[in-house]
Amino acid sequence: MVVLRGITWKNPRGYNPLIEASKKYNKKFPGIEIIWEQYPWYEFEERILDNFKNGTGIYDLIMFDHPWTGTLCNNKWLLPWDEYLSSSYMDELKQRVVAPSVESYNFNGKQWALPLDAASHCALYQKTVGADVALPTKWEEIKEWAIQTQAKGFETPLVLSLQGVLGSCLFLSMMAAYGKPAFHDLSKENIDEDAAKSVLLLLKDLQQFCPEESSKWGPWDIYDKFCENEQYLYSPSIFGYVNYLGPNHAGKNLYITQVPMFNHNKSPKAIIGGVGLGLAYSCKNIPEAVDYGVYLMSDEVQKEIFPLHYGQPAVKAVWEDSQINAEVNNFYKGLQPNMENGYIRPQYDGFHEVELAIGNSLQKWWDDQAGLKETLIQLKAIKL
Numbered sequence: 001m002v003v004l005r006g007i008t009w010k011n012p013r014g015y016n017p018l019i020e021a022s023k024k025y026n027k028k029f030p031g032i033e034i035i036w037e038q039y040p041w042y043e044f045e046e047r048i049l050d051n052f053k054n055g056t057g058i059y060d061l062i063m064f065d066h067p068w069t070g071t072l073c074n075n076k077w078l079l080p081w082d083e084y085l086s087s088s089y090m091d092e093l094k095q096r097v098v099a100p101s102v103e104s105y106n107f108n109g110k111q112w113a114l115p116l117d118a119a120s121h122c123a124l125y126q127k128t129v130g131a132d133v134a135l136p137t138k139w140e141e142i143k144e145w146a147i148q149t150q151a152k153g154f155e156t157p158l159v160l161s162l163q164g165v166l167g168s169c170l171f172l173s174m175m176a177a178y179g180k181p182a183f184h185d186l187s188k189e190n191i192d193e194d195a196a197k198s199v200l201l202l203l204k205d206l207q208q209f210c211p212e213e214s215s216k217w218g219p220w221d222i223y224d225k226f227c228e229n230e231q232y233l234y235s236p237s238i239f240g241y242v243n244y245l246g247p248n249h250a251g252k253n254l255y256i257t258q259v260p261m262f263n264h265n266k267s268p269k270a271i272i273g274g275v276g277l278g279l280a281y282s283c284k285n286i287p288e289a290v291d292y293g294v295y296l297m298s299d300e301v302q303k304e305i306f307p308l309h310y311g312q313p314a315v316k317a318v319w320e321d322s323q324i325n326a327e328v329n330n331f332y333k334g335l336q337p338n339m340e341n342g343y344i345r346p347q348y349d350g351f352h353e354v355e356l357a358i359g360n361s362l363q364k365w366w367d368d369q370a371g372l373k374e375t376l377i378q379l380k381a382i383k384l
Helices: 012-028 041-054 066-074 087-096 139-151 164-178 193-209 219-228 286-296 322-327 331-340 351-366 372-381
Strands: 002-009 032-039 061-064 114-117 121-126 234-239 254-257 275-280
Touching: 002 012, 002 041, 002 286, 012 032, 012 286, 032 041, 032 286, 041 061, 041 066, 061 066, 061 286, 066 351, 114 286, 121 164, 121 219, 121 331, 139 193, 139 234, 164 193, 164 234, 164 351, 193 351, 193 372, 219 234, 219 254, 254 331, 275 286, 322 331, 351 372
Parallel strands: 002 032, 002 061
Antiparallel strands: 061 275, 114 275, 121 234, 121 254
């Protein structure tokens, strides 16, 4: 019996489709058993890194976020897929999936993950009776939208995704949209100070329209709150989660659209998310693991299994399917322009720690524990 052991994040989107696909794969190949462990997001990422650092090597396959690519690659903890798959397969894969899913896991000319799951930031909104103010399309318009919406009886209509590393993602996404991407080269200035000041002050001003304590809400908390409370109407830039939207899910009145842009730079930028399948250096049965990875990227799995089991697949065949879109309030149709205008975070070795440090500094700003000058100094001081 060949056993493949994988690790993924604890969420129906990250776990359920893998389990269902593994069951079907085992029926095709009874001599191969696939075991998936799931852990909460923060514990999951640290468990992967600790496992590799300690050299215990218990995993054959890992699910990971693309900003980890440089660290995993430079430490030789991953095997490149394109050394085991043909160039024609890789070219075809790039055409089959929504951009830039494949590109986000390419580092130093090698492909370090298969993009099983695709995501980006999007604008989340709720269709609620009485909330008929047109949604803003620019960051500078959100305050006026909130004032008008409050006048209609919605006390806290706005929710910003500010918690921890999610606040870092919002900041980085907005800096890219501003035209001043941040933290790409730590040998130079981390941030453009004027742009960072504008972004931080804009977000601080918008916090007055948000629920108290919402700066500590993770993305799942925000979606849950939207499902439970019709007072919350708009989150302008948050990672998209398909498993909340549609008539068969809790968010029957939830929809997504494009993130806002800035007045001076007509290019909305949505930070790229998603989760990729990595081939661990400790994999003991590489041919079987590669074959299983190809199976997970097949239309049989991506189109037939993922949508039915809370998954968020990467293939265009799902994103452009009118029936699947109808079942999830046109989620994929709304997310695709965000993906295609997406911003790929840095991938250099150590960026994961940089991203956490950004989030820690910003959390103090959101929570009024640090002033603007102190926050800018802290951001500029972040180094590997």
